[in-house]
Amino acid sequence: MTTATLVGIxxxxxxxxxxxQDAAGREVFRKKATRQQMMRWLGNLPACTVxxxxCAGAHYLARQLVAMGHEARLISPQFVRPFVKGNKNDFIDAEAICEAACRPSMRFVTPKTETQQTLSVLHRMRDSLVRDRTKTANQAHGFLLEFGISLPKGVALMRRLPDTLADRELSHRLLVLLMRLHAHFCYLDDRIKELDREITDQLAADELGSRLLTIPCVGPMTASVLTAEMGDGKQYRCSRDFAAxxxxxxxxxxxxxRSHLLGISKRGDKHxxxxxxxxxxxxxxxxxxxxGPLAEWVRALRLRRHSNVVVCALANKFARIAWAIATRHSAFNAGPRVMTA
Incomplete structure (x- = not known):
């Protein structure tokens, strides 16, 4: 029986x-299996490229397959779609994955480590809690406006809501409901602060995160997300690839x-x-x-471009600086101070 050299899942x-598929690209087998059956069958398969x-679960499976001796590769779903032939079903999708992987110019996604995935989970949890906290504050503002009470915007006022409502003439039932909403806000606020402390502690123990904090105006949250998403940065050919x-x-x-450039592509991780x-x-x-040179570059750019264009250009510059810090094991150096007359 011909041995498979490439397996698409x-x-x-x-x-x-x-x-x-074998080395010549001919189909060797098609299988449908549960998770346990697949892992047992791949464990007995000679080393090949999988x-x-x-997508969801791919990074975990990639780590498991590497431990079995296989070479695991991940492809972005948008690059697989053009290789789907005819009507779409699961077996045709698996075949399309093999076809896409055979392209010499195909770009692959580097599997994340368990630490990177855990850190990514922490940030997604925090982002969800922040949205819930904002929703709770807006809901309280809306309820009070129904009774003719207009309070300043923001979540800071919610922390001292009981003192704000102490001298207001409101019914006892309404006050009870608002206090329940305030208690829910405080619960969310405490959970967010706990996650912030975890992120700060993680950065203190992470060598790359500490070096990313040397970038001006980059705080613990951004440095932590960069650590989780970029890793050592070696999966990108250059800094522009990471910014892209x-x-x-x-x-x-x-x-x-004719070259026609539009606005930023907004691809990748929007967070x-x-x-x-x-x-x-x-x-x-x-x-x-x-x-330093970065500040002088920003000042010169602001003289001839709109502020929003300058912001996007500077964000691009920050991404490139972060990649350089990760790959060269260095820290940000603002450079010599420019003397002006």
């Missing part, structure tokens, strides 16, 4: 579809020899992109206190 929650789409993966480079629509943009906005707000 269409991942599912309970059932998995496998498509095997390819999957980079975050969606901070222009989209291109060129034809007939990381939003944090980098916020860091850039803070840097612009404190530009008068910044020194």
């Amino acid at each position: 269409d991942l599912g929650k309970h059932s998995f579809h496998l498509h095997g 390819v999957m789409e980079a 993966s975050v969606g901070l480079v222009p989209r291109q629509y060129s034809t007939g020899g 990381l992109r939003r944090l980098l943009v916020q860091c850039a906005r803070v840097y612009l707000q404190r530009l008068d206190h910044q020194q």
